[in-house]
Amino acid sequence: MMPETRLPALLLLTLTTLLWGCSRQDIYDTAIDWERSSAGLEADRVVVGELDVAYLHNKDAIEGETIVLIHGFGANKENWTRFAGELTDEFNVYAIDLPGHGDSSKELDLGYRLEDQVQYVSRILAALGIDQSHMMGNSMGGAITALYAATFPGQIRSAVLFNPAGIFEYDSELVELVTEGDNPLIPKQPGDFERLLDFALEKRPFAPWPILDVMEEKAIANQEVNEVIFAAIRDSGYEPDFRNTIERIEAPVLVLWGKEDRVINYRNADIFVERIANARKVLLDGVGHAPMIEVPEESAKLFRQFIQSSN
Structure with missing residues (x-):
């Protein structure tokens, strides 16, 4: 999605490609490539065993620490582009398409429980x-x-959790809908994607039709693969072991949560x-389930402040 300062250029790009009959x-x-380039990123791929994994990284590596970005269910690496663009001047940023998502492998029988995905990330x-x-993840x-961070404490300098899944002490609108057999996070027919965006985001960034x-x-x-993944993370996310496991986290943790989140209760x-042990929270008024998309500049600023105060 696109920041307001880039709207005129994006509109011109869209009109130009339309006129050329694209x-x-x-x-x-073209728009995705332009957005990546504007953020200082480029696309790449890596083969990890049976997995073909797509990811974004700095076009030009710098002398700096590394940030790894982990998207949410049904999402992909592009969700981080605007946010990453605020940080590529100081950090080497990697945004990964998890297996089953984006442009990475999508085998149905791969195994998508949260613990499985932790191991995939480790191998990647x-x-x-x-x-x-510094690892950051949404939902x-x-x-x-x-x-x-709990499993590989020596690898994590800090962790930022944007509206994280894993704990559902308090119900949300999504829980009520899924219980009724209606999951707005899995588009099935035309019109469902608009509904998904309206449900997940309180502040929808501009994107041409x-x-x-x-x-x-x-x-x-x-x-089909989304149905498989959702079932897997739903089952593993409700296990009480999750709460006990995260107690082993040693790195400083920032929990950023939009208060208008309809997917997971803030x-x-x-x-x-x-x-x-070493965690703090920041609640964001007027923001929904994806702060890094809805308020990327503010989210990046909060991260910078967080690591400065943690040092």
Whole structure:
């Protein structure tokens, strides 16, 4: 999604590609490439055993620490582009497409429990030569980040959990809908993707219609694997072992949560802070389930302040 300061350039790009008779996919690819480049990122791939993994990283490596970004359920590496663009001048940033998501492998029988995904991330980082990082995750990615920090404490300098899954002491609108057999996080037909965006985001960034159309097509095409992943993380996320495991986290942890989150109740932040020894929380008014998309500049600023105060 696009920051307001880039809207005129993006609109011009979209109009130009339309006038040249490009397809919606061409417009999507051009816009995504432009957005990555503007953020100082480029796309790459790495093969890890049976996994083919897509990721973004700095176009030009710098002398700085590393940040690893882990997206949420049904999302992908592009969710971090705006946020990453605030940090690539100081950090080497890696945004990974988890297995089953984005442009990475999507085998249905791979195993998608939270513990499985922690191990996949470990193997991916080893293949990329990353032995220490600041790790950040949103939603499902937040739960993975917390478990990773508890499982591999020596590898994590700090952790930032954006509206993390894993603890559901307090119910949300999503829990009520899923209980009734309606899951707005898994688009199945035209119109469902708009509903997903409205449900998950309180502040929707601008994106031209051709881009949203392609995003919806991709989301609908992923319905089957999304159903498998959702069932796996739902089962593992409710286990009481999660709360006990995150007590082993040694790194400083920042829990950032939008108070308008309809996916996971923001009051669950208190449980994370109670269970993690060196954790603090920041609640964001007027923000929904994805602060790094909705308020990327503020989110990056809070991260910088957090690591400065933690040193």
